[in-house]
Amino acid sequence: MARFARRAGLLASVALFATTAGTMVRADTLREALVMAYQTNPSLQSARAQQRGTDENVPIARASGLPSVNASGRYTEFVKQSPNAFSNPDRALTSNVELGVPIYSGGAVKNRINAAKIRVEAGQAGLRGTESQIFASVVAAYMDVIRNRAIVGLNRKNVNVLKVNLQATSDRFEIGDLTRTDVAQSQSRLAIAQSDARAAEANLAAARETYIQLVGKAPEDLAAPPPLPNLPETPSEAVDIALENNPDLIAAREQTRAAKKDIDVAGAGRLPRVSLFASGAYNNYFNTLGGLSSAAFAQSETTGQAGAQISIPIFQGGLPAAQRRQAQAQASAALESEIATERSVIAQVRSAYTSWVAANDVIRSSQVAVEAAALSLEGVRAENSVGNRTILDILNAEQESLNAQVQLVTARRNAYVAGFNLLAAMGRAEARDLSLDSDILYDPNLNYKRVRGKFFDWDDDPAPVVRSTSTVDTPVQDGDIPEE
Secondary structure (H helix, E strand, O other): OHHHHHHHHHHHHHHHHHHHHOOOOOOEOHHHHHHHHHHHOHHHHHHHHHHHHHHOHHHHHHHOOOOEEEEEEEEEEOOOOOOOOOOOOOEEEEEEEEEEEEEEOOOHHHHHHHHHHHHHHHHHHHHHHHHHHHHHHHHHHHHHHHHHHHHHHHHHHHHHHHHHHHHHHHHHHHOOOOOHHHHHHHHHHHHHHHHHHHHHHHHHHHHHHHHHHHHOOOOOOEOOOOOOOOOOOOHHHHHHHHHHHOHHHHHHHHHHHHHHHHHHHHHHHHOOEEEEEEEEEEEEOOOOOOHHHHHHOOOEEEEEEEEEEEEOOOOOOOHHHHHHHHHHHHHHHHHHHHHHHHHHHHHHHHHHHHHHHHHHHHHHHHHHHHHHHHHHHHHHHHHHHOOOOOHHHHHHHHHHHHHHHHHHHHHHHHHHHHHHHHHHHOOOOOHHHOOOOHHHOOOHHHHHHHHOOOOOOOOOOOOOOOOOOOOOOOOOOOOOOOOO
């Protein structure tokens, strides 16, 4: 029953947003804003590029376990020979080819590759977290524009009402029905209302600029957002889901796993290393080797050698032990960071849940306050007409009515934003959860699969290009709204 009441409150808030926004022929939708941010937001594009860079750590780690081939060439002119050298050549061409094949490195390569793979998984989870944060910011900006637009409209209506009140008060003062004090009170309230309206317009302009920053285009008429799906019944349920799905927590856990692998990588510095090697050389002396007896010497030659090599560290000044202790300390730090992230996630979920429930309660109480303030204002005006209420009573009633309406609009915004933040903390506010078109979804695993097995030295990607959109050409925003 409690869940039904909360859902009813959320659905009511959506309907009330639509009522406040007025009738719209064509409106931007929240879905459109999220899609545009998903495709063009520079922070999100940057995070994707950084993840592609993280993917490359796997082939980088694997490279140290693969064979290596090096070639060199050298041509030499012996310009001045020793007077005692009778057989040295006048010139020489030397070329070498060397092949190295690592066989055993104490497990360093294997563990380095495993750590890199785990960090790819951590990075992909972190990318999910960035996506969720961007979406939460877009939702907040979207709702801020709607709220501030509604507040501007309410303040403008209040200014118009107070202008009529001032005119009526002035007319009654002229015929001696009211005093100059009544006129001054009306003038004061009108001036305050005008300044409040100007402040509301400034807030709307700022909200629109923030929307442009996140979405990449100026907001037009924004439609009421759709109901939020899959909201939890209890904070405990929300925490349980978050502990399983929150991307930041998943990333922290993967970083801890990777840090443990780094301990094994550091420890490998104390173990033997085994490798195979082969090399070949070609020398050409251009018939100058041997001097006058050059015919007795071979003027070109090829050589080759192959073998195995073992390197056994005996003493390294304590370096491998220090590196292993350092890796252990870093793993300990990663474990603590994981707990810190877990605490943060739990706090975020509980706070968002409480804010969501509270905002829906405020919506219901504010709706009552709006209706009661409207009846009170009507009654005060009627009583003033028969002399039972003063002009100040009317002004106070009008201010109470305005305050109740602003509080209602703000509560609607807060309820929706808190609900979305709750979903984000639970790991359920990403593109895959919002039913965005499958053809625009970004899958970071595709790039990882593409590059993880690459080993060719000249296998480059195309030059970097900007994928996000610039907002240089967007107009400066103001707080103006169409007259209703």
